[in-house]
Amino acid sequence: MIEVLVVEDHAVVRSGLVALLSGELGIRVVGQAADGEAALVEAERLRPDVALVDIDLPVMDGIAVATALAEQLPECRVLMLTALDRPGHLGRALGAGASGYLLKSATPAETADAIRRVAAGGRVIDPRMRDGGADTVSPLTEREAEVLRLASSGAHAREIAAELFLSLGTVRNRLSSAVGKLHARTLVDAVRIAERQGWL
Numbered sequence: 411m412i413e414v415l416v417v418e419d420h421a422v423v424r425s426g427l428v429a430l431l432s433g434e435l436g437i438r439v440v441g442q443a444a445d446g447e448a449a450l451v452e453a454e455r456l457r458p459d460v461a462l463v464d465i466d467l468p469v470m471d472g473i474a475v476a477t478a479l480a481e482q483l484p485e486c487r488v489l490m491l492t493a494l495d496r497p498g499h500l501g502r503a504l505g506a507g508a509s510g511y512l513l514k515s516a517t518p519a520e521t522a523d524a525i526r527r528v529a530a531g532g533r534v535i536d537p538r539m540r541d542g543g544a545d546t547v548s549p550l551t552e553r554e555a556e557v558l559r560l561a562s563s564g565a566h567a568r569e570i571a572a573e574l575f576l577s578l579g580t581v582r583n584r585l586s587s588a589v590g591k592l593h594a595r596t597l598v599d600a601v602r603i604a605e606r607q608g609w610l
Contacts, residue, residue: 510535554585
């Protein structure tokens with residue numbers, strides 16, 4: 411019996427997944443979580459074989475959950491189930507230790523099959539993502555991505571500097587570097603490019 415933890419912040423989608431998987435032979439849903447932090451608590455308590463995780467979660471996103479599970483509970487395999495079909499998200503998820511990446515447009519049979527394959531030690535990538543260039547590596551350093559992420563939420567350079575305990579000059583240099591590396595005309599353009607690629 412494959413024990414599954416379902417991590418999804420939308421209650422309707424979560425209950426639909428639970429109902430769907432409960433009807434599958436050899437699969438049992440042992441727990442649910444609506445945010446990333448709760449997912450880690452439940453995974454530690456339940457020790458599931460597979461965590462079915464959405465990327466776009468409150469409190470802590472699915473990629474951070476995958477990273478934490480890979481370190482704290484490596485026997486729990488992570489299968490991302492997401493609407494995000496950007497190559498950058500796929501690359502980041504696999505880099506974080508996820509064993510699979512499935513789009514929410516997958517059929518119930520594809521979802522159950524992916525869970526079985528991941529539980530058996532395999533890797534699953536949604537066929538619609540295979541030619542999407544998972545190897546498209548972000549040109550940004552982690553620090554450049556961090557300041558760009560804060561800028562994308564509307565923070566000004568001075569606020570970013572205070573948040574990260576950096577000088578205003580350092581923040582401006584990192585933002586300028588990010589704009590240059592993304593061949594963007596403006597900071598807003600750089601944020602748009604990075605978000606579209608899934609690099610933020």
